[in-house]
Amino acid sequence: MKLILLGAAGSGKGTLAKKITKDFGIPQLSMGDMLRDIASSGSELGKKIGDLQRQGILVSNEITFEVLKERISKNDCKNGFILDGYPRTLEQAKLLKKVTDVDAVISVELAFDEIVRRLVARRTCPKCGEIDNTAYAEYTGNCRKCQTPLFQRNDDQPESIKARLEVYKQNITPLINFYGDKVFKVSSANSPEETYKPVKNFLKNWEAKS
Numbered sequence: 001m002k003l004i005l006l007g008a009a010g011s012g013k014g015t016l017a018k019k020i021t022k023d024f025g026i027p028q029l030s031m032g033d034m035l036r037d038i039a040s041s042g043s044e045l046g047k048k049i050g051d052l053q054r055q056g057i058l059v060s061n062e063i064t065f066e067v068l069k070e071r072i073s074k075n076d077c078k079n080g081f082i083l084d085g086y087p088r089t090l091e092q093a094k095l096l097k098k099v100t101d102v103d104a105v106i107s108v109e110l111a112f113d114e115i116v117r118r119l120v121a122r123r124t125c126p127k128c129g130e131i132d133n134t135a136y137a138e139y140t141g142n143c144r145k146c147q148t149p150l151f152q153r154n155d156d157q158p159e160s161i162k163a164r165l166e167v168y169k170q171n172i173t174p175l176i177n178f179y180g181d182k183v184f185k186v187s188s189a190n191s192p193e194e195t196y197k198p199v200k201n202f203l204k205n206w207e208a209k210s
C-alpha cells in the first residue's frame, strides 16, 4: 500500500501517520527525517544537504527526489510506505510519478485558524526535543521527560506559522487536482482517534479490494 499524506504542519498528520504505520505495517517516510539522516551520514550528498540547511536554503527538487528514490528502493518499503511531507508541490508529484504510482492520498484538513491556535501553544524541550502544548491540562512548563524548561521555537511564532500556511495554500489545490479520485479527505478537528477512524476504514476497504 503506497500512501501519500497531505496536510499542513500542525494539522495532526504526523500522529495519523504513526497510527497507520502501526496497524498496516508500512514505514512512515518523512522527508524532514530523511534529509536529517543523510545530512548526518557524512556522505557527499549528506555534506551538501547539511551545508544548504545550515545556510537556511531550501533543498532542491532534484535532491529531495534522489533521496526519496533511494529510500523507497529499500527492503522495508517492499509492501509500501507512507510519504509524509512529500510531495509538497505539483512539480514534486510529477517527479514521484516517474518512479512509482501511489494507491491513495490522505488529505488531513483543518481550518487554518485552528492550526495557528494549536501551533502557537506548542512548546519544545531544548534538550531532548520533546513537544508539549500549553493547552494541555497536564502542562507544567517543564519537559515531561527530562524536566528542562520548555521554549517556543521561532517557527512556532504566529508570523512564521501564517507564512508557512500561505505557501501550503498555494500548493495544495494543484496537488489535490493532480491525484483526483485517489484523494481521501479527513477532518482533524476532533481527537487523533476520531481522525483515524474513517482513515482506517478507508484503508481496510482498499486492502480488501486489492
Ligand SMILES: [Zn+2]
Pocket (backbone or CB within 6 Å): 125, 126, 127, 128, 129, 130, 143, 144, 145, 146, 147, 148
Ligand atoms: Zn526534555
